[in-house]
Amino acid sequence: MNEKQNANFDRQIRQTLGTLPDAPPPGSTFDAGKLWEQLRPELAAAPVTQKRIGGWWWTVAASVIGLLMGWFWWDNDVVSPERVTVHTRPIVPPLAVSSQHAGVELSVKRAVKTPAGVVQRSGASLGREAKKDTQNRPYSPTQHRYVVQLIPQQPITPESVSVTSVTETPKPTLAVAPKRRFRVVHENELPAEDEAYQVRSRAGQFVRLGTGGQLTAGPDEDLPQLRVPLSRKSIQ
Amino acid sequence: MLRELIEQCQRGNAFAQRRLYDHYVHRLLRVALRYVGQEPEAEEVLMNAFLKIFRSLPSFTYRDDNGFEAWLRRVVVNESLLHLRAKRALPTFQTDDSDGYEVATATQLPNDGLEAEEIYRLIQALPTGYRTVFNLYAIEGYSHREIAEQLNIAENTSKSQLSKARALLQTWLLNNGYEREAKRQL
Incomplete structure (x- = not known):
């Protein structure tokens, strides 16, 4: 029997079986309802759970989105002007002084040199730039120049300009130079400062008591000496 | 229609499961009987097969009715083979026992009239x-x-x-x- 005949035989068997009705074979005692009754408790014991397709992927995606949003917020952090903190070197001279004096406003403005063609930015980016700038660049006093402007508040009249009309000392209205809390001193200056301090303290706070007779004459003999009698009765 | 039935079964609808069971149980019974021969064994195979079918149905991707039926038959065939293997009913054919046994005559089945x-x-x-x-x-x-x-x-x-x-x-x-x-x- 060749392959072709075998294939034909198989095909005929297959086609014939395909015509079988959807019913149990003749003489079968199969009870579909009974089998279902056995099957139902098993299905109820292990209920069909809907497969959560890509549950892990959703978690990962949410995490990535959260990280991206956090990074975006950090990168574009909008800081209100009140919260901007610019770290400057402690030995910066007073930057702005404004006072009103007899109708004449004196203002000193700080002008920062900027390279030509660079557009000045404002807001947070400017704050960040300033922060980076002050952190990375060594301080140089020549980087700042100060422009003093006299801005009249009112039309200047000869009467208002006269100094004699000023009766009250004006108070500075704005920024005062920050107090320096530290001072850089060379190590060699420390002993001299100590000595000076001790001399100053001795002279100002202590009084020498005792017998003046035992004092050795010094170069300042002619200076008046404080003599305090030892007996109190003589005072009375 | 079958698609909706399958989708309801995927959601765990017991009524839809019963309808699907009724639709295929006799067809699959014949498949199981062709392999295991005896009806009680075929019922056992069907029981395990339907459990697997309903439990793995949520991960089944429906394409067409024929594909779904082929999948059901495959499940029943695999269960039948498992059953035969567990019963050690399958002979061990580890050695090549092709002895050149050939059929002397080729039987041509008639196109019609065959029961x-x-x-x-x-x-x-x-x-x-x-x-x-x-x-x-x-x-x-x-x-x-x-x-x-x-x-x-x-x-x-x-x-x-x-x-x-x-x-x-x-x-x-x-x-x-x-x-x-x-x-x-x-």
């Missing part, structure tokens, strides 16, 4: 090894390599078992009233 139920009964009556290989190759369409992997046997063993199954089936067919066709073929 499908008679053919079905004869297939059920084949020895377990022959029946299994014949079912897998001739009915389900597996190749000899796939059958060898499924049953853990050599490919030549599969061919040999198929050849013997065909010969025995044709002999039975000749004995059941198909002599004329067979003789004419000769």
Whole structure:
């Protein structure tokens, strides 16, 4: 029997079986309802759970989105002007002084040199730039120049300009130079400062008591000496 | 319609499960009977097969009705093979026992008038090894390599078992009233 005949035989068997009705074979005692009754408790014991397709992927995606949003917020952090903190070197001279004096406003403005063609930015980016700038660049006093402007508040009249009309000392209205809390001193200056301090303290706070007779004459003999009698009765 | 039924089953709707069960149970019973031969065993196979079907249905991707039925049949066939393996009903064909057994005559089945139920009964009556290989190759369409992997046997063993199954089936067919066709073929 060749392959072709075998294939034909198989095909005929297959086609014939395909015509079988959807019913149990003749003489079968199969009870579909009974089998279902056995099957139902098993299905109820292990209920069909809907497969959560890509549950892990959703978690990962949410995490990535959260990280991206956090990074975006950090990168574009909008800081209100009140919260901007610019770290400057402690030995910066007073930057702005404004006072009103007899109708004449004196203002000193700080002008920062900027390279030509660079557009000045404002807001947070400017704050960040300033922060980076002050952190990375060594301080140089020549980087700042100060422009003093006299801005009249009112039309200047000869009467208002006269100094004699000023009766009250004006108070500075704005920024005062920050107090320096530290001072850089060379190590060699420390002993001299100590000595000076001790001399100053001795002279100002202590009084020498005792017998003046035992004092050795010094170069300042002619200076008046404080003599305090030892007996109190003589005072009375 | 079948698609909606499957989707409801995927959501765990018990009513839809019952409808799906009723729709396929007899068809799948015949598949199981072709492999295991006996009805009580076929019921056991069906029970396990339907449990697997309903539990793995949520991960099934519906394409068409034929694809779904093919999947159901595959599940039942696998369960039948598991059952036969557990019963050690499958003979061990580890050695190449192709003995060149050939059928002397080729039985030409008539195009009409053949009792499908008679053919079905004869297939059920084949020895377990022959029946299994014949079912897998001739009915389900597996190749000899796939059958060898499924049953853990050599490919030549599969061919040999198929050849013997065909010969025995044709002999039975000749004995059941198909002599004329067979003789004419000769």
